[in-house]
Amino acid sequence: MSSQRREAGQRMRGHARASAPEPLLRNEILRVLRSASTGYCSGAELAAQLQVSRTAVWKHIRALAEEGYGIDAVPSQGYRLKSLPDRIRMDDLRGRLATQVVGRTVRYLAEVPSTNTLAMELAQQGADEGTAVVAEQQTCGRGRLGRVWVSSRGNLHLSVILRPAIAVQKAPLVTLMGAVAVATALAESQGLPAGIKWPNDIMLEGKKCCGLLTEMSSEPDRVRHIVLGIGVNVNMDLQALSPEVRQRSTSLAAARGAPLDRTGLLTDLLEQLDRWYASFLRSEGTVIEAWRRLNVTLGRSVSVSSRDETIEGEARDVDGDGRLIIRMPDGRERAGASGEVTINKDRAAGWV
Numbered sequence: 001m002s003s004q005r006r007e008a009g010q011r012m013r014g015h016a017r018a019s020a021p022e023p024l025l026r027n028e029i030l031r032v033l034r035s036a037s038t039g040y041c042s043g044a045e046l047a048a049q050l051q052v053s054r055t056a057v058w059k060h061i062r063a064l065a066e067e068g069y070g071i072d073a074v075p076s077q078g079y080r081l082k083s084l085p086d087r088i089r090m091d092d093l094r095g096r097l098a099t100q101v102v103g104r105t106v107r108y109l110a111e112v113p114s115t116n117t118l119a120m121e122l123a124q125q126g127a128d129e130g131t132a133v134v135a136e137q138q139t140c141g142r143g144r145l146g147r148v149w150v151s152s153r154g155n156l157h158l159s160v161i162l163r164p165a166i167a168v169q170k171a172p173l174v175t176l177m178g179a180v181a182v183a184t185a186l187a188e189s190q191g192l193p194a195g196i197k198w199p200n201d202i203m204l205e206g207k208k209c210c211g212l213l214t215e216m217s218s219e220p221d222r223v224r225h226i227v228l229g230i231g232v233n234v235n236m237d238l239q240a241l242s243p244e245v246r247q248r249s250t251s252l253a254a255a256r257g258a259p260l261d262r263t264g265l266l267t268d269l270l271e272q273l274d275r276w277y278a279s280f281l282r283s284e285g286t287v288i289e290a291w292r293r294l295n296v297t298l299g300r301s302v303s304v305s306s307r308d309e310t311i312e313g314e315a316r317d318v319d320g321d322g323r324l325i326i327r328m329p330d331g332r333e334r335a336g337a338s339g340e341v342t343i344n345k346d347r348a349a350g351w352v
Helices: 003-018 022-035 043-050 054-066 090-096 115-124 172-190 252-256 262-282 284-294
Strands: 070-074 078-083 106-112 132-138 156-162 195-197 201-204 207-219 222-232 301-305 310-318 324-327 333-336 340-343
Touching: 022 043, 022 054, 022 078, 022 090, 043 054, 043 078, 054 070, 090 106, 090 262, 106 115, 115 132, 115 156, 115 207, 115 222, 156 262, 172 195, 172 201, 172 207, 172 222, 172 252, 172 262, 172 284, 195 284, 222 262, 262 284, 284 310, 301 324, 310 333
Parallel strands: 106 132
Antiparallel strands: 070 078, 132 156, 156 222, 195 201, 201 207, 207 222, 301 310, 301 340, 310 324, 324 333
């Protein structure tokens, strides 16, 4: 290729970069700053990699700072990304997410009454499997048994539409699958040793940091769709909770001692959900075994309360339908598909 043609090609690529949508260029700047081996990247290096002018780099750096990104600018060294804004960055999420089903479509809202309610509506309208609804805040969040779910800003509020070809009685296993995915994401990406309390609580240091709510539309012999709702206490101010709830609740930031990047956490969580959902469809037993390894319920003295009764005994296992097997004081075993579980030794139960 002649030098003239090569220079023309470079000019064309540079023009294409310069005319690209501004959010894409800012994402590229963030990507380069994250990967900078020395911590700093000069304006000249950024301009060369992105094939834009140094003036354009400076303009986008300033725009990122206005959006809440903490970027140091040091003469003779360049730029360094030191902090991220506490909000879900959808362009960043789409650039990082690599899933087959879960999260291939993401509906993001600043505020919504309930991500589960919206996801159920979308599912009934034929939304693709794996569609995720994410909101910065819920105004009418809810938990199991009709409880109110505190949905503060700084947390994750997420609902995913699933269409598994399973019998109706197997639906509780989807909750177990979701719990395994959340606990795995916290352990592998954040170094937080989370445990699972049957059926839907994620625990850190004996306190609840996350809850799951599964809702279903079905026919007598098959599931139409399931919405798996997940609420994670991430960077919330725990003082916003009532004293009673605060005694048995925590946040990931409190456990880590520092705020978390919620976009990165959401990316990890969607990828783990994608992984464990695929595993569940291949073999339900794989999910059950993983749940057993991560649980904090089995082998404990528990009370299980339903609308009709409260039973006490030792939590022995979960069966192939996700029901909790309890050994009664008289030696009999009972299987429960629902109810509120209290671990009697530490009374670590529930959510408001």
